[in-house]
Amino acid sequence: MRLISEGAEARIYETRFLGMDTIVKERAAKRYRIKQLDDKLRRQRTKSEARLLYAASSHGMNVPNPLLVGLTSICMRRIRGRSLHEFTTGFARIGRARLSGALHDAGVYCGLLHNLDIAHGDYTPANLMLDNAGELWIIDFGLAKSTKSPEEKALDLLLMKRSVSQDLFQRFLAGYRKSCAYSGEMIKRLAEIERRGRYQTHTLMAG
Amino acid sequence: MAILGIESTAHTFGVGICDKGRILANQKSMYPIKDRGMIPVKVAGFHMRNAHLVIKRALDEAGIKPGEIEAVGYTKGPGLGPCLAVGQLAATLISKRYKLPLMPVNHALGHIEVTKQAFRLKDPLVLYVSGGNSQILGIVENPFRHYHVYGETFDIGIGNMIDSFARAAGLVPAWGSTVAKAAAGGRYFEMPYTVKGMDFAFTGLQTFAEKSLESHSVRDTSYSLQETAFAMLCEATERALLLARKRELMVCGGVAQSKRLKEMLGIVAKEHRAGFFVSPNELNADNGAMIAVVAEKMYRSGQHYSAGQLNINQRYRVDTVKVTW
Numbered sequence: 001m002r003l004i005s006e007g008a009e010a011r012i013y014e015t016r017f018l019g020m021d022t023i024v025k026e027r028a029a030k031r032y033r034i035k036q037l038d039d040k041l042r043r044q045r046t047k048s049e050a051r052l053l054y055a056a057s058s059h060g061m062n063v064p065n066p067l068l069v070g071l072t073s074i075c076m077r078r079i080r081g082r083s084l085h086e087f088t089t090g091f092a093r094i095g096r097a098r099l100s101g102a103l104h105d106a107g108v109y110c111g112l113l114h115n116l117d118i119a120h121g122d123y124t125p126a127n128l129m130l131d132n133a134g135e136l137w138i139i140d141f142g143l144a145k146s147t148k149s150p151e152e153k154a155l156d157l158l159l160m161k162r163s164v165s166q167d168l169f170q171r172f173l174a175g176y177r178k179s180c181a182y183s184g185e186m187i188k189r190l191a192e193i194e195r196r197g198r199y200q201t202h203t204l205m206a207g
Numbered sequence: 208m209a210i211l212g213i214e215s216t217a218h219t220f221g222v223g224i225c226d227k228g229r230i231l232a233n234q235k236s237m238y239p240i241k242d243r244g245m246i247p248v249k250v251a252g253f254h255m256r257n258a259h260l261v262i263k264r265a266l267d268e269a270g271i272k273p274g275e276i277e278a279v280g281y282t283k284g285p286g287l288g289p290c291l292a293v294g295q296l297a298a299t300l301i302s303k304r305y306k307l308p309l310m311p312v313n314h315a316l317g318h319i320e321v322t323k324q325a326f327r328l329k330d331p332l333v334l335y336v337s338g339g340n341s342q343i344l345g346i347v348e349n350p351f352r353h354y355h356v357y358g359e360t361f362d363i364g365i366g367n368m369i370d371s372f373a374r375a376a377g378l379v380p381a382w383g384s385t386v387a388k389a390a391a392g393g394r395y396f397e398m399p400y401t402v403k404g405m406d407f408a409f410t411g412l413q414t415f416a417e418k419s420l421e422s423h424s425v426r427d428t429s430y431s432l433q434e435t436a437f438a439m440l441c442e443a444t445e446r447a448l449l450l451a452r453k454r455e456l457m458v459c460g461g462v463a464q465s466k467r468l469k470e471m472l473g474i475v476a477k478e479h480r481a482g483f484f485v486s487p488n489e490l491n492a493d494n495g496a497m498i499a500v501v502a503e504k505m506y507r508s509g510q511h512y513s514a515g516q517l518n519i520n521q522r523y524r525v526d527t528v529k530v531t532w
Contacts, residue, residue: 033438
Protein backbone atom coordinates (compact mmCIF):
# COMPACT_ATOMS: atom_id res chain seq x y z
CA MET A 1 0.00 0.00 0.00
CA ARG A 2 1.23 3.45 -0.87
CA LEU A 3 0.22 6.56 1.07
CA ILE A 4 -1.38 9.00 -1.36
CA SER A 5 -2.89 11.61 0.89
CA GLU A 6 -3.05 12.63 4.49
CA GLY A 7 -5.94 14.77 5.66
CA ALA A 8 -7.23 15.98 8.97
CA GLU A 9 -9.42 12.92 9.26
CA ALA A 10 -7.57 9.99 7.80
CA ARG A 11 -4.70 8.62 5.75
CA ILE A 12 -5.53 7.36 2.28
CA TYR A 13 -3.51 4.51 0.76
CA GLU A 14 -3.80 3.15 -2.74
CA THR A 15 -3.84 -0.54 -3.36
CA ARG A 16 -5.46 -3.22 -5.49
CA PHE A 17 -8.14 -5.56 -4.24
CA LEU A 18 -9.99 -8.26 -6.16
CA GLY A 19 -8.42 -6.94 -9.34
CA MET A 20 -9.80 -3.44 -8.76
CA ASP A 21 -8.13 -0.13 -8.14
CA THR A 22 -8.97 0.63 -4.53
CA ILE A 23 -8.08 2.95 -1.71
CA VAL A 24 -7.85 2.21 1.98
CA LYS A 25 -9.02 4.95 4.28
CA GLU A 26 -7.43 4.55 7.69
CA ARG A 27 -8.55 6.83 10.51
CA ALA A 28 -5.28 7.70 12.17
CA ALA A 29 -5.07 7.99 15.95
CA LYS A 30 -5.20 11.56 17.19
CA ARG A 31 -2.71 12.10 19.96
CA TYR A 32 -4.35 15.30 21.20
CA ARG A 33 -7.36 13.49 22.62
CA ILE A 34 -7.42 10.73 25.22
CA LYS A 35 -7.28 7.19 23.91
CA GLN A 36 -10.76 6.08 25.04
CA LEU A 37 -12.41 9.03 23.32
CA ASP A 38 -10.21 8.67 20.23
CA ASP A 39 -10.87 4.93 19.84
CA LYS A 40 -14.58 5.41 20.31
CA LEU A 41 -14.80 8.19 17.69
CA ARG A 42 -12.66 6.40 15.12
CA ARG A 43 -14.56 3.12 15.42
CA GLN A 44 -17.98 4.75 15.45
CA ARG A 45 -17.19 6.87 12.43
CA THR A 46 -15.68 4.01 10.45
CA LYS A 47 -18.70 1.82 11.07
CA SER A 48 -21.18 4.55 10.24
CA GLU A 49 -19.27 5.60 7.13
CA ALA A 50 -19.21 2.06 5.75
CA ARG A 51 -22.90 1.57 6.48
CA LEU A 52 -23.96 4.82 4.79
CA LEU A 53 -21.67 4.32 1.79
CA TYR A 54 -23.30 0.96 1.33
CA ALA A 55 -26.81 2.39 1.73
CA ALA A 56 -26.16 5.10 -0.85
CA SER A 57 -24.40 2.82 -3.36
CA SER A 58 -27.11 0.18 -3.08
CA HIS A 59 -29.60 2.87 -4.12
CA GLY A 60 -27.54 3.45 -7.23
CA MET A 61 -25.84 6.64 -6.18
CA ASN A 62 -22.35 7.56 -7.31
CA VAL A 63 -20.36 6.83 -4.18
CA PRO A 64 -17.28 4.61 -3.75
CA ASN A 65 -18.72 1.29 -2.60
CA PRO A 66 -17.05 -0.26 0.43
CA LEU A 67 -15.43 -3.63 -0.22
CA LEU A 68 -13.85 -4.50 3.11
CA VAL A 69 -14.34 -2.89 6.51
CA GLY A 70 -11.96 -3.04 9.47
CA LEU A 71 -12.18 -1.46 12.93
CA THR A 72 -10.77 1.89 11.82
CA SER A 73 -10.27 1.37 8.09
CA ILE A 74 -12.35 0.90 4.98
CA CYS A 75 -11.22 -0.45 1.63
CA MET A 76 -13.27 1.08 -1.20
CA ARG A 77 -13.27 1.59 -4.93
CA ARG A 78 -10.99 4.29 -6.16
CA ILE A 79 -12.55 7.22 -8.02
CA ARG A 80 -10.16 8.75 -10.53
CA GLY A 81 -10.72 12.43 -11.16
CA ARG A 82 -10.45 15.83 -9.52
CA SER A 83 -12.23 17.37 -6.59
CA LEU A 84 -14.74 20.13 -7.40
CA HIS A 85 -12.94 22.27 -4.84
CA GLU A 86 -10.04 22.62 -7.28
CA PHE A 87 -12.41 24.11 -9.85
CA THR A 88 -14.49 26.33 -7.55
CA THR A 89 -11.35 27.91 -6.13
CA GLY A 90 -9.79 28.40 -9.56
CA PHE A 91 -6.90 26.07 -8.73
CA ALA A 92 -7.77 24.04 -11.83
CA ARG A 93 -9.60 25.27 -14.96
CA ILE A 94 -12.92 24.07 -16.25
CA GLY A 95 -15.55 25.58 -18.55
CA ARG A 96 -18.14 27.74 -16.84
CA ALA A 97 -20.98 25.59 -18.21
CA ARG A 98 -19.41 22.33 -17.00
CA LEU A 99 -18.82 23.75 -13.51
CA SER A 100 -22.37 25.01 -13.37
CA GLY A 101 -23.63 21.61 -14.53
CA ALA A 102 -21.58 19.85 -11.87
CA LEU A 103 -23.09 22.06 -9.15
CA HIS A 104 -26.55 21.28 -10.49
CA ASP A 105 -25.77 17.54 -10.24
CA ALA A 106 -24.37 18.09 -6.76
CA GLY A 107 -27.77 19.53 -5.83
CA VAL A 108 -29.63 16.59 -7.37
CA TYR A 109 -27.45 14.09 -5.45
CA CYS A 110 -27.83 16.01 -2.24
CA GLY A 111 -31.60 15.78 -2.58
CA LEU A 112 -31.39 12.04 -3.27
CA LEU A 113 -29.28 11.52 -0.15
CA HIS A 114 -31.80 13.47 1.88
CA ASN A 115 -34.64 11.37 0.46
CA LEU A 116 -32.75 8.36 1.88
CA ASP A 117 -32.58 10.14 5.25
CA ILE A 118 -28.84 10.58 4.97
CA ALA A 119 -27.24 13.90 5.90
CA HIS A 120 -23.70 14.02 4.50
CA GLY A 121 -22.34 16.30 7.22
CA ASP A 122 -19.58 17.84 5.10
CA TYR A 123 -21.22 18.49 1.75
CA THR A 124 -18.67 20.85 0.22
CA PRO A 125 -16.96 20.89 -3.20
CA ALA A 126 -13.93 19.28 -1.54
CA ASN A 127 -16.00 16.10 -1.12
CA LEU A 128 -17.37 15.99 -4.65
CA MET A 129 -15.29 14.55 -7.45
CA LEU A 130 -15.61 14.86 -11.18
CA ASP A 131 -14.28 11.71 -12.82
CA ASN A 132 -12.60 11.51 -16.20
CA ALA A 133 -15.92 10.67 -17.87
CA GLY A 134 -17.50 13.83 -16.41
CA GLU A 135 -19.58 11.97 -13.82
CA LEU A 136 -19.97 13.42 -10.37
CA TRP A 137 -19.14 11.31 -7.28
CA ILE A 138 -19.80 11.96 -3.63
CA ILE A 139 -16.97 10.94 -1.33
CA ASP A 140 -16.11 11.06 2.35
CA PHE A 141 -19.08 9.95 4.42
CA GLY A 142 -16.96 10.35 7.52
CA LEU A 143 -19.35 12.84 9.10
CA ALA A 144 -22.51 11.48 7.51
CA LYS A 145 -25.52 10.57 9.58
CA SER A 146 -28.60 8.50 9.12
CA THR A 147 -31.22 10.96 10.29
CA LYS A 148 -34.68 12.34 9.68
CA SER A 149 -33.75 15.66 11.25
CA PRO A 150 -34.43 18.58 8.88
CA GLU A 151 -31.81 20.58 10.77
CA GLU A 152 -29.03 18.11 9.94
CA LYS A 153 -30.04 18.05 6.30
CA ALA A 154 -30.33 21.83 6.06
CA LEU A 155 -26.75 22.04 7.35
CA ASP A 156 -25.64 20.27 4.15
CA LEU A 157 -27.17 23.15 2.19
CA LEU A 158 -25.56 25.69 4.48
CA LEU A 159 -22.09 24.20 4.11
CA MET A 160 -22.44 24.26 0.33
CA LYS A 161 -23.73 27.83 0.41
CA ARG A 162 -20.69 28.87 2.42
CA SER A 163 -18.28 27.15 0.03
CA VAL A 164 -19.32 28.44 -3.39
CA SER A 165 -20.26 31.68 -5.11
CA GLN A 166 -23.88 32.85 -5.12
CA ASP A 167 -24.69 31.89 -8.69
CA LEU A 168 -23.15 28.44 -8.30
CA PHE A 169 -25.24 27.96 -5.17
CA GLN A 170 -28.36 28.90 -7.15
CA ARG A 171 -27.48 26.15 -9.66
CA PHE A 172 -27.04 23.77 -6.75
CA LEU A 173 -30.49 24.68 -5.39
CA ALA A 174 -32.06 24.22 -8.83
CA GLY A 175 -30.79 20.62 -8.84
CA TYR A 176 -31.79 20.08 -5.25
CA ARG A 177 -35.37 21.21 -5.94
CA LYS A 178 -35.64 18.61 -8.70
CA SER A 179 -34.75 15.62 -6.56
CA CYS A 180 -35.57 16.38 -2.95
CA ALA A 181 -39.12 15.45 -1.99
CA TYR A 182 -39.37 18.31 0.51
CA SER A 183 -36.94 20.87 -0.86
CA GLY A 184 -39.19 23.83 -0.02
CA GLU A 185 -39.22 22.93 3.65
CA MET A 186 -35.44 22.43 3.67
CA ILE A 187 -34.73 25.77 1.99
CA LYS A 188 -36.96 27.46 4.57
CA ARG A 189 -35.03 25.68 7.29
CA LEU A 190 -31.76 26.92 5.82
CA ALA A 191 -33.04 30.51 6.02
CA GLU A 192 -34.08 29.89 9.61
CA ILE A 193 -30.61 28.63 10.59
CA GLU A 194 -29.05 31.66 8.98
CA ARG A 195 -31.46 33.96 10.81
CA ARG A 196 -30.19 32.64 14.12
CA GLY A 197 -27.38 34.95 13.27
CA ARG A 198 -24.29 32.96 14.04
CA TYR A 199 -23.31 32.91 10.41
CA GLN A 200 -21.08 35.08 8.33
CA THR A 201 -22.50 37.28 5.64
CA HIS A 202 -20.22 36.12 2.85
CA THR A 203 -18.61 32.92 1.75
CA LEU A 204 -14.99 31.97 1.14
CA MET A 205 -15.42 32.92 -2.51
CA ALA A 206 -16.43 36.31 -3.84
CA GLY A 207 -19.95 36.27 -5.27
CA MET B 208 1.45 61.03 20.55
CA ALA B 209 -0.61 58.03 21.55
CA ILE B 210 -3.91 56.19 21.08
CA LEU B 211 -6.26 55.46 23.96
CA GLY B 212 -8.55 52.43 23.92
CA ILE B 213 -11.51 51.61 26.13
CA GLU B 214 -12.81 48.06 26.59
CA SER B 215 -16.15 47.39 28.28
CA THR B 216 -17.86 44.34 26.79
CA ALA B 217 -18.59 42.49 30.02
CA HIS B 218 -17.07 42.29 33.51
CA THR B 219 -13.95 44.30 32.72
CA PHE B 220 -13.66 48.04 32.21
CA GLY B 221 -10.19 48.46 30.72
CA VAL B 222 -8.24 51.43 29.46
CA GLY B 223 -5.07 50.98 27.44
CA ILE B 224 -2.70 53.40 25.75
CA CYS B 225 -0.38 52.52 22.91
CA ASP B 226 1.95 54.26 20.52
CA LYS B 227 3.11 52.61 17.28
CA GLY B 228 1.95 49.29 18.67
CA ARG B 229 3.94 49.69 21.88
CA ILE B 230 1.69 49.32 24.93
CA LEU B 231 2.31 52.22 27.32
CA ALA B 232 -0.51 51.50 29.76
CA ASN B 233 -3.05 48.77 30.43
CA GLN B 234 -5.32 49.43 33.41
CA LYS B 235 -8.58 47.79 34.36
CA SER B 236 -11.24 47.31 36.96
CA MET B 237 -13.18 44.08 37.12
CA TYR B 238 -16.70 43.56 38.40
CA PRO B 239 -16.41 41.13 41.30
CA ILE B 240 -18.30 37.99 40.27
CA LYS B 241 -19.84 36.03 43.09
CA ASP B 242 -21.70 32.82 42.45
CA ARG B 243 -24.48 33.94 40.13
CA GLY B 244 -22.81 35.42 37.10
CA MET B 245 -23.52 38.92 35.89
CA ILE B 246 -26.59 41.14 35.65
CA PRO B 247 -25.67 43.50 32.79
CA VAL B 248 -27.13 46.73 34.23
CA LYS B 249 -25.45 46.16 37.58
CA VAL B 250 -22.10 45.61 35.87
CA ALA B 251 -22.67 48.74 33.79
CA GLY B 252 -23.37 50.73 36.99
CA PHE B 253 -20.11 49.44 38.45
CA HIS B 254 -18.21 50.52 35.30
CA MET B 255 -19.93 53.91 35.43
CA ARG B 256 -18.58 54.56 38.93
CA ASN B 257 -15.06 53.39 38.09
CA ALA B 258 -14.52 54.66 34.55
CA HIS B 259 -12.83 57.98 35.42
CA LEU B 260 -10.49 56.29 37.91
CA VAL B 261 -9.31 53.71 35.39
CA ILE B 262 -8.78 56.36 32.70
CA LYS B 263 -6.73 58.43 35.13
CA ARG B 264 -4.65 55.41 36.20
CA ALA B 265 -3.90 54.62 32.54
CA LEU B 266 -2.76 58.18 31.79
CA ASP B 267 -0.55 58.10 34.90
CA GLU B 268 0.95 54.75 33.94
CA ALA B 269 1.75 55.97 30.43
CA GLY B 270 3.01 59.26 31.84
CA ILE B 271 1.13 61.36 29.31
CA LYS B 272 -1.42 64.17 29.42
CA PRO B 273 -4.81 63.97 27.68
CA GLY B 274 -3.54 66.55 25.19
CA GLU B 275 -1.01 64.05 23.88
CA ILE B 276 -3.71 61.64 22.74
CA GLU B 277 -4.35 61.46 18.99
CA ALA B 278 -7.39 59.23 18.75
CA VAL B 279 -9.72 57.23 20.98
CA GLY B 280 -11.00 53.72 20.41
CA TYR B 281 -13.89 51.97 22.14
CA THR B 282 -15.46 48.55 21.86
CA LYS B 283 -18.44 48.65 19.52
CA GLY B 284 -19.29 44.98 20.21
CA PRO B 285 -19.99 42.13 20.53
CA GLY B 286 -20.86 42.31 24.21
CA LEU B 287 -23.46 43.23 26.80
CA GLY B 288 -25.40 46.32 25.74
CA PRO B 289 -25.37 48.30 28.99
CA CYS B 290 -21.65 47.65 29.48
CA LEU B 291 -20.75 48.62 25.91
CA ALA B 292 -22.74 51.83 26.33
CA VAL B 293 -20.54 52.92 29.26
CA GLY B 294 -17.34 52.51 27.25
CA GLN B 295 -18.86 54.29 24.28
CA LEU B 296 -20.00 57.17 26.48
CA ALA B 297 -16.60 57.54 28.15
CA ALA B 298 -14.83 57.51 24.78
CA THR B 299 -17.30 60.01 23.31
CA LEU B 300 -16.80 62.42 26.21
CA ILE B 301 -13.01 62.30 25.83
CA SER B 302 -13.21 62.75 22.07
CA LYS B 303 -15.59 65.74 22.38
CA ARG B 304 -13.55 67.41 25.12
CA TYR B 305 -10.22 67.09 23.25
CA LYS B 306 -11.59 67.06 19.69
CA LEU B 307 -10.21 63.63 18.83
CA PRO B 308 -11.34 61.12 16.21
CA LEU B 309 -13.22 58.09 17.53
CA MET B 310 -12.65 54.50 16.34
CA PRO B 311 -15.33 51.81 16.92
CA VAL B 312 -13.43 48.56 17.52
CA ASN B 313 -14.55 44.94 17.24
CA HIS B 314 -13.77 43.07 20.45
CA ALA B 315 -12.60 39.84 18.80
CA LEU B 316 -10.23 41.80 16.56
CA GLY B 317 -8.70 43.24 19.74
CA HIS B 318 -7.79 39.80 21.06
CA ILE B 319 -6.49 38.67 17.69
CA GLU B 320 -4.45 41.70 16.68
CA VAL B 321 -2.79 42.27 20.04
CA THR B 322 -1.56 38.66 20.09
CA LYS B 323 -0.54 38.74 16.46
CA GLN B 324 1.52 41.80 17.19
CA ALA B 325 3.08 40.33 20.34
CA PHE B 326 4.51 37.42 18.31
CA ARG B 327 4.87 39.31 15.01
CA LEU B 328 2.73 36.74 13.22
CA LYS B 329 2.03 37.11 9.51
CA ASP B 330 -1.04 35.09 8.71
CA PRO B 331 -2.16 32.79 11.52
CA LEU B 332 -5.19 30.56 11.87
CA VAL B 333 -6.83 31.84 15.04
CA LEU B 334 -8.80 29.92 17.63
CA TYR B 335 -10.63 32.53 19.69
CA VAL B 336 -12.18 31.01 22.79
CA SER B 337 -13.77 32.98 25.61
CA GLY B 338 -16.93 33.08 27.69
CA GLY B 339 -19.28 34.18 24.95
CA ASN B 340 -17.25 33.34 21.84
CA SER B 341 -15.72 30.29 20.21
CA GLN B 342 -14.54 30.85 16.65
CA ILE B 343 -11.89 29.69 14.22
CA LEU B 344 -10.71 32.57 12.04
CA GLY B 345 -8.21 33.55 9.40
CA ILE B 346 -7.68 36.43 7.00
CA VAL B 347 -9.27 36.06 3.58
CA GLU B 348 -8.98 38.71 0.84
CA ASN B 349 -12.39 38.29 -0.83
CA PRO B 350 -14.80 40.04 -1.19
CA PHE B 351 -12.71 42.39 0.96
CA ARG B 352 -9.84 41.79 3.38
CA HIS B 353 -11.40 40.44 6.58
CA TYR B 354 -11.27 37.65 9.13
CA HIS B 355 -13.24 34.78 7.71
CA VAL B 356 -14.99 32.58 10.26
CA TYR B 357 -13.99 29.04 9.26
CA GLY B 358 -15.96 27.53 12.09
CA GLU B 359 -17.74 28.53 15.26
CA THR B 360 -20.11 27.44 17.97
CA PHE B 361 -23.72 26.85 16.95
CA ASP B 362 -24.98 27.82 20.37
CA ILE B 363 -22.97 29.08 23.35
CA GLY B 364 -19.34 29.98 23.95
CA ILE B 365 -17.17 27.33 25.58
CA GLY B 366 -16.29 29.52 28.59
CA ASN B 367 -19.92 30.11 29.54
CA MET B 368 -20.61 26.40 29.08
CA ILE B 369 -17.83 25.45 31.50
CA ASP B 370 -18.88 28.14 34.00
CA SER B 371 -22.52 27.04 33.91
CA PHE B 372 -21.44 23.47 34.54
CA ALA B 373 -19.21 24.68 37.40
CA ARG B 374 -22.22 26.31 39.08
CA ALA B 375 -24.31 23.15 38.66
CA ALA B 376 -21.49 21.10 40.18
CA GLY B 377 -21.22 23.47 43.14
CA LEU B 378 -17.80 24.69 42.07
CA VAL B 379 -16.89 28.38 42.12
CA PRO B 380 -17.12 29.52 38.49
CA ALA B 381 -13.68 31.09 38.36
CA TRP B 382 -13.06 31.09 34.61
CA GLY B 383 -12.96 27.36 34.14
CA SER B 384 -9.94 26.89 36.36
CA THR B 385 -11.99 25.26 39.13
CA VAL B 386 -13.33 22.71 36.65
CA ALA B 387 -9.77 22.01 35.51
CA LYS B 388 -8.72 21.45 39.13
CA ALA B 389 -11.73 19.25 39.84
CA ALA B 390 -10.92 17.19 36.72
CA ALA B 391 -7.44 16.17 37.90
CA GLY B 392 -7.17 12.40 38.16
CA GLY B 393 -10.67 11.86 36.75
CA ARG B 394 -11.82 8.95 34.59
CA TYR B 395 -13.46 9.30 31.22
CA PHE B 396 -17.01 8.29 30.50
CA GLU B 397 -18.87 8.82 27.24
CA MET B 398 -20.46 12.20 26.51
CA PRO B 399 -22.10 13.70 23.41
CA TYR B 400 -19.53 14.94 20.93
CA THR B 401 -20.83 17.43 18.36
CA VAL B 402 -18.60 18.58 15.53
CA LYS B 403 -20.02 19.38 12.10
CA GLY B 404 -17.29 20.16 9.66
CA MET B 405 -15.54 23.04 11.35
CA ASP B 406 -18.46 24.05 13.57
CA PHE B 407 -19.39 22.66 16.96
CA ALA B 408 -22.12 22.87 19.61
CA PHE B 409 -21.90 22.82 23.39
CA THR B 410 -25.39 22.92 24.92
CA GLY B 411 -26.05 19.20 24.45
CA LEU B 412 -22.78 18.42 26.19
CA GLN B 413 -23.57 20.83 29.02
CA THR B 414 -27.03 19.36 29.69
CA PHE B 415 -25.63 15.83 29.59
CA ALA B 416 -22.78 16.70 31.97
CA GLU B 417 -25.12 18.39 34.43
CA LYS B 418 -27.46 15.37 34.40
CA SER B 419 -24.47 13.04 34.84
CA LEU B 420 -23.71 14.67 38.19
CA GLU B 421 -26.56 12.57 39.64
CA SER B 422 -24.75 9.33 38.85
CA HIS B 423 -21.08 10.27 38.54
CA SER B 424 -18.54 12.08 40.71
CA VAL B 425 -17.80 15.75 40.09
CA ARG B 426 -14.24 14.70 39.29
CA ASP B 427 -15.08 12.20 36.55
CA THR B 428 -17.74 14.47 35.08
CA SER B 429 -15.43 17.50 35.02
CA TYR B 430 -12.71 15.40 33.42
CA SER B 431 -14.97 13.95 30.73
CA LEU B 432 -16.57 17.31 30.00
CA GLN B 433 -13.24 19.05 29.60
CA GLU B 434 -11.69 16.32 27.47
CA THR B 435 -14.75 16.14 25.21
CA ALA B 436 -15.17 19.90 24.75
CA PHE B 437 -11.48 20.53 24.07
CA ALA B 438 -11.23 17.57 21.68
CA MET B 439 -14.13 19.07 19.71
CA LEU B 440 -12.32 22.40 19.43
CA CYS B 441 -9.09 20.66 18.38
CA GLU B 442 -10.77 18.56 15.71
CA ALA B 443 -12.45 21.59 14.13
CA THR B 444 -9.23 23.59 14.38
CA GLU B 445 -7.18 20.84 12.78
CA ARG B 446 -9.59 20.67 9.87
CA ALA B 447 -9.49 24.45 9.39
CA LEU B 448 -5.70 24.50 9.60
CA LEU B 449 -5.47 22.07 6.70
CA LEU B 450 -8.20 23.72 4.64
CA ALA B 451 -6.80 27.23 5.07
CA ARG B 452 -3.22 26.02 4.57
CA LYS B 453 -1.92 28.33 7.30
CA ARG B 454 1.53 27.85 8.78
CA GLU B 455 0.82 29.45 12.15
CA LEU B 456 -1.78 28.49 14.76
CA MET B 457 -2.65 31.01 17.42
CA VAL B 458 -5.05 30.74 20.35
CA CYS B 459 -6.46 33.71 22.26
CA GLY B 460 -9.35 34.70 24.53
CA GLY B 461 -10.07 33.87 28.15
CA VAL B 462 -10.20 30.08 27.69
CA ALA B 463 -6.75 30.18 26.04
CA GLN B 464 -5.45 30.20 29.61
CA SER B 465 -6.40 26.55 29.97
CA LYS B 466 -3.29 24.40 30.27
CA ARG B 467 -4.94 21.28 28.89
CA LEU B 468 -6.32 23.09 25.84
CA LYS B 469 -2.89 24.58 25.11
CA GLU B 470 -1.30 21.16 25.39
CA MET B 471 -3.80 19.61 22.97
CA LEU B 472 -3.57 22.42 20.40
CA GLY B 473 0.22 22.24 20.62
CA ILE B 474 0.01 18.61 19.46
CA VAL B 475 -2.31 19.55 16.58
CA ALA B 476 0.10 22.28 15.42
CA LYS B 477 3.15 20.06 15.76
CA GLU B 478 1.61 17.22 13.74
CA HIS B 479 1.04 19.61 10.86
CA ARG B 480 4.35 21.42 11.29
CA ALA B 481 2.69 24.74 12.05
CA GLY B 482 4.06 27.25 14.53
CA PHE B 483 2.02 27.42 17.74
CA PHE B 484 1.44 30.63 19.67
CA VAL B 485 -0.54 31.24 22.83
CA SER B 486 -1.52 34.73 23.80
CA PRO B 487 0.04 35.79 27.13
CA ASN B 488 -2.53 35.66 29.94
CA GLU B 489 -2.65 39.42 30.56
CA LEU B 490 -3.78 39.86 26.93
CA ASN B 491 -6.22 36.91 27.00
CA ALA B 492 -8.24 38.54 29.72
CA ASP B 493 -10.30 41.45 28.37
CA ASN B 494 -8.19 44.61 28.44
CA GLY B 495 -8.03 48.15 27.05
CA ALA B 496 -4.64 47.84 25.38
CA MET B 497 -5.98 45.48 22.72
CA ILE B 498 -8.66 48.02 21.81
CA ALA B 499 -5.99 50.74 21.62
CA VAL B 500 -3.85 48.55 19.35
CA VAL B 501 -6.68 47.98 16.86
CA ALA B 502 -7.86 51.60 17.09
CA GLU B 503 -4.34 52.68 16.16
CA LYS B 504 -4.27 50.38 13.13
CA MET B 505 -7.68 51.69 12.03
CA TYR B 506 -6.64 55.30 12.57
CA ARG B 507 -3.25 55.04 10.88
CA SER B 508 -4.71 53.24 7.87
CA GLY B 509 -6.94 56.25 7.29
CA GLN B 510 -10.28 55.09 8.64
CA HIS B 511 -12.72 57.82 9.49
CA TYR B 512 -16.11 57.63 11.18
CA SER B 513 -18.90 60.16 11.39
CA ALA B 514 -21.40 60.49 14.23
CA GLY B 515 -23.99 58.05 12.80
CA GLN B 516 -21.45 55.21 12.61
CA LEU B 517 -20.23 55.56 16.18
CA ASN B 518 -22.78 53.23 17.67
CA ILE B 519 -22.64 50.04 19.66
CA ASN B 520 -23.72 46.64 18.34
CA GLN B 521 -24.19 43.76 20.75
CA ARG B 522 -23.87 41.27 17.91
CA TYR B 523 -21.09 42.97 15.95
CA ARG B 524 -19.62 40.17 13.87
CA VAL B 525 -15.89 40.14 13.25
CA ASP B 526 -16.31 38.96 9.65
CA THR B 527 -18.13 42.18 8.72
CA VAL B 528 -15.10 44.29 9.62
CA LYS B 529 -12.80 45.51 6.85
CA VAL B 530 -9.15 44.92 7.73
CA THR B 531 -7.49 47.97 6.22
CA TRP B 532 -3.96 47.27 7.47
